Amino acid sequence: MFAVISDIHSNLEALTTVLADIEKRGIKTIYCLGDVVGYGANPNECLDLIIEKTELGIIGNHDYAVLYEPTNFNAGAEQACYWTRASIEQGTDNAKVSKRWDYLGSLKMRQTFEAKLDGVNTHISLVHASPRKPINEYVFPDDVYTMPSKMLGIFEHLKHICFIGHTHLPGVFLEDPDFYTPEELGEYYPIESDEKAIINVGSVGQPRDRDNRASYAYVDGSKVYFVRVEYDYATAAKKIFEVKELEDFEGNRLAEGK
Helix, strand or coil: CEEEECCCCCCHHHHHHHHHHHHHCCCCEEEECCCCCCCCCCHHHHHHHHHHHCCEEECCHHHHHHHCCCCCCCHHHHHHHHHHHHHHHCCCCHHHHHHHHHHHHHCECCEEEEEEECCEEEEEEECCCCCCCCCCCCCCCCHHHHCHHHHHHHHCCCCCEEEECCCCCCEEEECCCEEECHHHHCCCEECCCCCCEEEECCCCCCCCCCCCCEEEEEEECCEEEEEEECCCHHHHHHHHHCCCCCCHHHHHHHHHCC
16 A cells, blocks of 8 residues: 655645655555655755655656756746745755755655565556656546557657656546546556556645645555545645745645645
């Protein structure tokens, strides 16, 4: 049994609520698909929690941008990266500052492992964006209709099951190609030995599917469950408004889930 979280984006209120929900379910193992930082007002606190609570992590495009350089970011996202970098660097506890940078610098683009889930031999891949381009490629639900050749190309890089984030839109892509929202799936997605699937767990800290509740997924046996959790988005937004380097838009969008 394990949980998969992604796209925290320095939203401490969302992260602490999701971690509490995971603990309440008795889940001990957590994998993080990246973008711990960016956009929000609590990068240091979120990094500390992710370092403490997760089994392994993947680098996201915002983590990469803070560590190295923001490329192809809009002005607001770029400014947030520079502010985040300064916030980490200006920490007063040198040991913690080093630990945060060491964590970001150690993140891989991809992690894979084999697992037997309710008797189903499962090859699991963890990336931030897509099996083909793990840091930056967006895989949108509409792609199954508007760009089927793109989806077929992506699935060629997939052995079995891949968990992703990046678009902040939860759901399951199948090889047909097809896409199913958590609502369309019903209670869960059943992992099959002969079916490839790309599973987007949504975003903890900045949902964009018009549902402002934090999103994550967990695996119990061979079933993937999607979870939505209400959190104090008003406090998270207020913190953003109080930082002049962060755009108010990033706070306003939290209430609307977009």
